[in-house]
Amino acid sequence: MKRTNVKELLKSTEYDKEVTVQGWVRTKRDSKQVVFIALNDGSIIHNIQAVAAIDAFPEELLKSITTGACVQVKGMLVKSPGQGQSVEIQAKEISIYGLADETFPLQKKGHTLEFLREIAHLRPRTNTIGAIMRIRHAMAYGIHKYFNDNGFYYLHAPVITGSDAEGAGEMFRVTTLDLNNPPKNEDGSINYNEDFFGKETNLTVSGQLEAETAAMALSKVYTFGPTFRAENSNTPRHLAEFWMIEPEMAFYDINDNMDVAEDMLKYLVKYALDNCLDDLTFLNNMYDKELLNRLNMVKDSTFKRITYTEGVDILIAANKKFEFKPEWGKDLQKEHENHLVDHFKCPVIITDYPRGIKAFYMKQNEDGKTVRAMDVLFPYVGEIIGGSQREENYDKLIARIREMGLPEKEMWWYLELRKFGTAPHSGFGLGLERLILFVTGMTNIRDVIPFPRTPKNAEF
Numbered sequence: 116m117k118r119t120n121v122k123e124l125l126k127s128t129e130y131d132k133e134v135t136v137q138g139w140v141r142t143k144r145d146s147k148q149v150v151f152i153a154l155n156d157g158s159i160i161h162n163i164q165a166v167a168a169i170d171a172f173p174e175e176l177l178k179s180i181t182t183g184a185c186v187q188v189k190g191m192l193v194k195s196p197g198q199g200q201s202v203e204i205q206a207k208e209i210s211i212y213g214l215a216d217e218t219f220p221l222q223k224k225g226h227t228l229e230f231l232r233e234i235a236h237l238r239p240r241t242n243t244i245g246a247i248m249r250i251r252h253a254m255a256y257g258i259h260k261y262f263n264d265n266g267f268y269y270l271h272a273p274v275i276t277g278s279d280a281e282g283a284g285e286m287f288r289v290t291t292l293d294l295n296n297p298p299k300n301e302d303g304s305i306n307y308n309e310d311f312f313g314k315e316t317n318l319t320v321s322g323q324l325e326a327e328t329a330a331m332a333l334s335k336v337y338t339f340g341p342t343f344r345a346e347n348s349n350t351p352r353h354l355a356e357f358w359m360i361e362p363e364m365a366f367y368d369i370n371d372n373m374d375v376a377e378d379m380l381k382y383l384v385k386y387a388l389d390n391c392l393d394d395l396t397f398l399n400n401m402y403d404k405e406l407l408n409r410l411n412m413v414k415d416s417t418f419k420r421i422t423y424t425e426g427v428d429i430l431i432a433a434n435k436k437f438e439f440k441p442e443w444g445k446d447l448q449k450e451h452e453n454h455l456v457d458h459f460k461c462p463v464i465i466t467d468y469p470r471g472i473k474a475f476y477m478k479q480n481e482d483g484k485t486v487r488a489m490d491v492l493f494p495y496v497g498e499i500i501g502g503s504q505r506e507e508n509y510d511k512l513i514a515r516i517r518e519m520g521l522p523e524k525e526m527w528w529y530l531e532l533r534k535f536g537t538a539p540h541s542g543f544g545l546g547l548e549r550l551i552l553f554v555t556g557m558t559n560i561r562d563v564i565p566f567p568r569t570p571k572n573a574e575f
């Protein structure tokens with residue numbers, strides 16, 4: 116059957132042509148002679164109006180069509196005499212796929228985002244969540260396009276990992292053992308030899324270590340997949356399951372790494388402005404009047420690059436009452452990151468963090484105190500990217516692993532990358548949902564992923 120989606124219809128100027136459209140009823144309004152039905156099919160935020168003459172349809176049929184129902188309308192596409200739309204459909208034939216009774220929860224407009232989270236199965240049918248889902252799609256596509264156009268290969272990193280050495284966060288165990296009656300060793304500990312993989316396995320917290328293996332052959336690769344962290348942090352910026360993009364580049368140093376991060380983020384913001392303006396305008400008007408300004412500002416900005424040490428100096432000089440006193444050697448808190456972004460009024464990249472607060476694999480600087488880490492801090496969301504140049508020197512890496520008491524044996528394959536044809540290399544992790552928070556202006560990460568996974572919450 117020939118059908119046209121709402122997006123195409125609203126653009127069309129081929130009047131007095133018969134069209135078929137399918138979608139869900141957003142609102143129905145009666146007047147004396149006609150019924151106005153606003154239909155949406157998700158192809159665009161706007162609805163198309165179907166106009167049904169009362170005497171052309173059985174009364175029962177028109178009465179049964181209410182908000183939430185799913186229908187097909189055949190009719191003439193005409194120039195709309197009314198305000199608010201350029202075209203409308205004069206209905207000739209209406210068929211019903213599914214009715215929705217008065218218990219359909221999205222009757223009126225203006226539900227809170229909190230309420231919508233409780234009906235995650237229906238919330239895609241709202242303007243807000245529909246807009247966010249289209250933007251999320253565009254960003255995912257833009258990410259693949261950016262990397263493809265810049266010579267990167269897409270690497271599928273494993274979701275189940277046997278290495279617990281990544282150290283990026285608490286992990287979710289993967290097991291087929293009977294939790295009520297697990298096999299035990301003589302000393303009473305659980306015998307994982309009998310588990311599915313014959314060893315302890317977990318859901319991945321990062322695909323970086325695997326990406327490094329591929330970068331040592333294909334030069335430029337990226338992962339883009341689900342990532343799991345069992346941190347019990349119930350914040351508006353953390354999910355237990357989120358999507359991470361992790362490029363890894365051979366022959367790139369920390370400065371090249373920053374260039375990629377900055378170029379990609381600006382490309383993506385521009386991509387959103389170029390491709391999602393209807394949805395962004397809706398979110399701007401509905402939730403955050405600064406959204407479009409902020410996106411345009413970042414698109415045209417040059418990110419400020421400072422060292423951690425310079426950052427701490429700025430924080431101390433600010434003479435401000437922070438909850439956590441800024442002090443060299445301590446991790447930057449959210450309030451510190453916010454202050455630095457406000458200070459420069461643009462995205463900030465912070466490099467050369469103290470080695471004590473960063474991961475074992477980061478390249479050690481000559482000073483013996485800092486490592487070549489880089490965090491990208493954004494206005495509004497804070498940390499959006501964490502990355503580094505990697506330690507490519509075998510002796511330095513193994514010394515660090517021993518110093519930190521990490522399981523050296525299990526890291527044999529990661530270490531071998533430094534034994535056979537090692538090369539300087541760098542990479543970073545971008546949290547997709549943090550990017551979507553920034554681009555949509557939403558304030559809670561639970562609203563930018565279709566089915567959020569957070570502590571005590573996996574209903575849908």
Ligand code: ATP
Pocket residue numbers: 283344352353354355357359498499500501502544545546547548549
């Ligand atoms: P944070 O300090 O914000 O908790 P992190 O330093 O633990 O993040 P990294 O290990 O550097 O995070 O991960 C790289 C990126 O992945 C982060 O910059 C962020 O964009 C994203 N990210 C990390 N943890 C989460 C999470 N729990 N939920 C959503 N995104 C996350």
Ligand code: MN
Pocket residue numbers: 490498500501502
């Ligand atoms: Mn980080």
